[in-house]
Amino acid sequence: MNPHLARLHHIASQPSRRIIGLMSGTSLDGLDVALCRLTGHGPGTQLELEQFRTVPYGEDTRARIRTVFAREQVSLEYLTLLNPWLGSLHATLVLDCLRTWQIRPDEVDLIASHGQTVYHAPQHQHQRIEFPHNATLQLGDGDHVAVGTGIITLSDFRQKHVAAGGEGAPLAAYGDFLLLSSPDEERLLLNLGGIANFTYLPRAGGDTRTAFSTDTGPGNTLLDATVRIYRPGLQYDEDGRLAAAGRVHQGLLSALLGHDFFVAPLPKTTGPELFSPDYLTDAQERSGTLSLSLEDTLATLAEFSAMGVARAVEAAFAERLAPTAIYVSGGGARNPVLLAALKRHLSHAHFAPTDVLGVPGDAKEAILFAVLANEAVAGQPIAIGAGRQRVPAVSLGKISLPG
Ligand SMILES: Nc1ncnc2c1ncn2[C@@H]1O[C@H](COP(=O)(O)OP(=O)(O)OP(=O)(O)O)[C@@H](O)[C@H]1O
Ligand SMILES: CC(=O)N[C@H]1[C@@H]2OC[C@@H](O2)[C@@H](O)[C@@H]1O[C@H](C)C(=O)O
Known part of the structure; x- marks a missing residue:
């Protein structure tokens, strides 16, 4: 042998x-x-x-x-x-x-x-x-x-x-399911990377066919790309400081949300191929916001990422209550503006880092x-x-x- x-x-x-x-x-x-x-x-x-x-x-x-x-x-x-x-x-x-x-x-x-x-x-x-x-x-x-x-x-x-x-x-669904299912609660494990995604875990011992994971849209990718364009040398908006100084622009936000991805059935995936600087420019052109300040643009993009997550959660749990336990990982968990927006849109939930489950988010x-x-x-x-398509x-x- x-x-x-x-x-x-x-x-x-x-x-x-x-x-x-x-x-x-x-x-x-x-x-x-x-x-x-x-x-x-x-x-x-x-x-x-x-x-x-x-x-x-x-x-x-x-x-x-x-x-x-x-x-x-x-x-x-x-x-x-x-x-x-x-x-x-x-x-x-x-x-x-x-x-x-x-x-x-x-x-x-x-x-x-x-x-x-x-x-x-x-x-x-x-x-x-x-x-x-x-x-x-x-x-x-x-x-x-x-x-x-x-x-x-x-x-x-x-x-x-x-x-x-x-x-x-x-x-993520596979590993999350094996490591992080709990007999005590159903969970959402939310990862805020370049792209945001979540895994739904039923209670351990429950119906495993209902477990799945899905991308929800951009996490940090558009925020990062925008910071790099406006402030060459910076990799990202540290602690969301620039976004915190801005205000959400509703016109730009609607234009950003007006893509078929956000109404497509779950589970679904995406990437920076779609959510690129061109995606932002297109939405800016359609909403007449090409000259919006960096701060307002970032505030709007953070809101956009949070709303992508919230819409996917709403779509997944249209007919019943969504899990109240949400465990967060990924670099976006360090962006207070993004986290605050998530908490506003998913106000029924308790948020905690995955670290409390013994798995460091990073x-x-x-x-x-x-x-x-x-x-x-x-x-x-x-x-x-098994009850979901494409798992x-x-x-x-x-x-x-x-x-
Ligand atoms: N202190 C911070 N403040 C604001 N944002 C932060 C901070 N630390 C990290 N980030 C964000 O997190 C990003 C890195 O996240 P992470 O490492 O989870 O992404 P990734 O694993 O590459 O993405 P994906 O999961 O999509 O593959 C950074 O690019 C930045 O946008
Ligand atoms: C194609 C690809 O690399 N997708 C990544 C990316 O980063 C986050 C999100 O988009 C997720 O779908 C995936 O990574 C994690 C690890 C996954 O497969 O669960």
Whole structure:
């Protein structure tokens, strides 16, 4: 037997595994590295987060990714070159973290690498009739991560979801369901990243077919892009200070909300391909607000993100009361203007950070991929959401051997 397959077999048969989850999200702020000890599998999975770090990307890395990120037209050569480069970069960053944590690579069982989404194309967004299916593309090839670190690597988690009829996202439902279901309450887990999404979890032991996750629209992506355009050098509106000094412009807000995405059935996904600076410019033109101040524009965009979340919650729970327990993660949880708007629109709910559930918000998505890898090698296809469209019961991820 191939010794790497023998090692994988051994890892899969152990009661617990040490897995590094890697996530690089749409905000391009850096690589999240979560060293997890996962015991068991399925709904009994236990998580111990041993270490976590976000390794910030340098300006050069961000610029390379932005050369292709969410763009319809790019150089095919550049894309081809970026794929192994990112994989090797991620391998190097993992080795740097392991050195800092004084852990040898052979003390880690698996890496679960999300890669970098560079283009997300659900059918409702690309609308090309010659391609009647969903598609999504993540770069940072798993073979490069495996060979570069010497650690068996699972990657490219989204393709199986698409192959089985999903949009390739959000995958959060699977990990949230395994780690965060509670017998005491039904929950919403709200992630405010570049794109905002939430997972609905019924009470543990309840009807698992009702669990699902959905994107709701922009989280921070338009806020960040606008700050970068008006204030080059700034990456985002720290603590929402600029937005707090502005006022919501109702005309611009209506124009922003006037897209079919906000009335499309749940679950649904989106990305910065749609919610780009052009989307804002178009709404500004239609509402005659091209010369609105930066502060008022940001205040309106924060309101827009919050209303996207509120509309999706209303749509999901049109016929009954929405869960009152909402746990928040993602960088947008640090934006007080966004949070205040959410609390206004979802006034029935109690908000708390996911940290109170033992899962630090900043690490949650990286942990999610470690959980998916754990299921792929030691578990079963994850059967949730069978009552909802596009939540396939599959195990996710491709396996790269280091030699
Ligand atoms: N102190 C802060 N004040 C305001 N906003 C903040 C603060 N800290 C982080 N953010 C916002 O959070 C963003 C990063 O969020 P996060 O890391 O959750 O995104 P991501 O994981 O890349 O996105 P996605 O989940 O869509 O892939 C920043 O770009 C910024 O907009
Ligand atoms: C295609 C893609 O990378 N989507 C991301 C993105 O970031 C947030 C939101 O849009 C979510 O749908 C997804 O990530 C999380 C981890 C998910 O799949 O659940």
